[in-house]
Amino acid sequence: xxxxxxxxxxxxxxxxxxxxxxxxxxxxxxxxxxxxxxxxxxxxxxxxxxxxxxxxxxxxxxxxxxxxxxxxxxxxxxxxxxxxxxxxxxxxxxxxxxxxxxxxxxxxxxxxxxxxxxxxxxxxxxxxxxxxxxxxxxxxxxxxxxxxxxxxxxxxxxxxxxxxxxxxxxxxxxx
Numbered sequence: 001x002x003x004x005x006x007x008x009x010x011x012x013x014x015x016x017x018x019x020x021x022x023x024x025x026x027x028x029x030x031x032x033x034x035x036x037x038x039x040x041x042x043x044x045x046x047x048x049x050x051x052x053x054x055x056x057x058x059x060x061x062x063x064x065x066x067x068x069x070x071x072x073x074x075x076x077x078x079x080x081x082x083x084x085x086x087x088x089x090x091x092x093x094x095x096x097x098x099x100x101x102x103x104x105x106x107x108x109x110x111x112x113x114x115x116x117x118x119x120x121x122x123x124x125x126x127x128x129x130x131x132x133x134x135x136x137x138x139x140x141x142x143x144x145x146x147x148x149x150x151x152x153x154x155x156x157x158x159x160x161x162x163x164x165x166x167x168x169x170x171x172x173x174x175x
Contacts, residue, residue, distance in 0.1 A: 004063060005059055005062035005063055007059065007071060007074055007075045007078065008078070010055055010058060010059050010062075010075060010079075011055070011075055011078035011079050011082055012082060013055075014051055014054065014055035014058075014079045014082075014083075015078065015079045015080075015081070015082025015083045015085075015086065016082070016083075016086065017051065017083075018047075018048070018051045018079060018080070018082070018083025018086070018087070019082065019083045019084075019085070019086025019087050019090070020086070021047060021051065021083075022044075022047070022083060022086075022087035022090075023086070023087055023090045025043075025044065025047065026087060026090065026091055026094065027094070030094065030099060030102050033105065035105065035106050035109050036109050036113060045151075045155075048080065048151065048152070048155055049155055049159065051079065051083070052076040052079060052080070052152075052155050052156060052159045053159055053163070055075055055076065055079050056072050056075060056076060056159060056160065056163045057163070059071065059072070059075055060163065060165060064167075065165060066165050066166065066167045067160075067163060067164055067165055068164060068166055069160050069161065069164045070160075071160075072156065072159065072160025072163055072164055073153070073156045073157055073160045074156075075156070076152060076153075076155060076156025076159055076160060077149065077152050077153045077156045079152065079156075080148050080149060080151065080152020080153070080155065080156065081145065081148055081149050081152060083148065083152075084144060084145055084147075084148025084149065084152065085145060085148070087144075087148075088140075088141055088144035088145060088148070089141075091140075091144070092137050092140065092141060096137060103135055107128065107131065107132070107135075110127075110128065110131055111124060111128055114127055114128075
C-alpha cells in the first residue's frame, strides 16, 4: 500500500509561495498608491485561485492522480490560512516600520471616496471614526486571518469540486 502525500507539507510549501507572492503584490500596491483600484482586487482573487489550483494539482499528481473533495478543501484552506498569516504579518511590519504613512494614505483615500459619494461631513466623520477603530494592528491581523480563511475555504470548495478525482472502489477489477 502506497503512502499518501502529506497535505500539511504541501500546504506549507504552497502557503509560503502564496505568502511571498502576496508580499510582492502588497509592496507593489503600496509603492504605486493603488489602494482603491477595484481591478487589483480581482487580480488578487485570480492569484489565490491559481495558487489553490497548483497546490491541488500537485497533491493529485503525488497521490496517483486522485484527490477526494475533502482532501482538496482541507489542502486549499490550509494553503490560504498559511499564506494569509505570512502576508498579513508582512503587511503589519510594512505599515508599522517600513512605511508608516501608508495607513494615513489609505484613510485619506477612504475619506475622498466617501466625499465623492456625496455623504455629509457628519456621516464621513462617523465612518472615518469607525474605520480608525479597525486600524489597530491586532484587530487588522485578526480580521486578515479570518478573511483569508473564509475566502480560502470558499475558493477551496469551488476548486476542489472541479479538481476532485476519487479512487475507484475496486481498483483491482478492470474492464
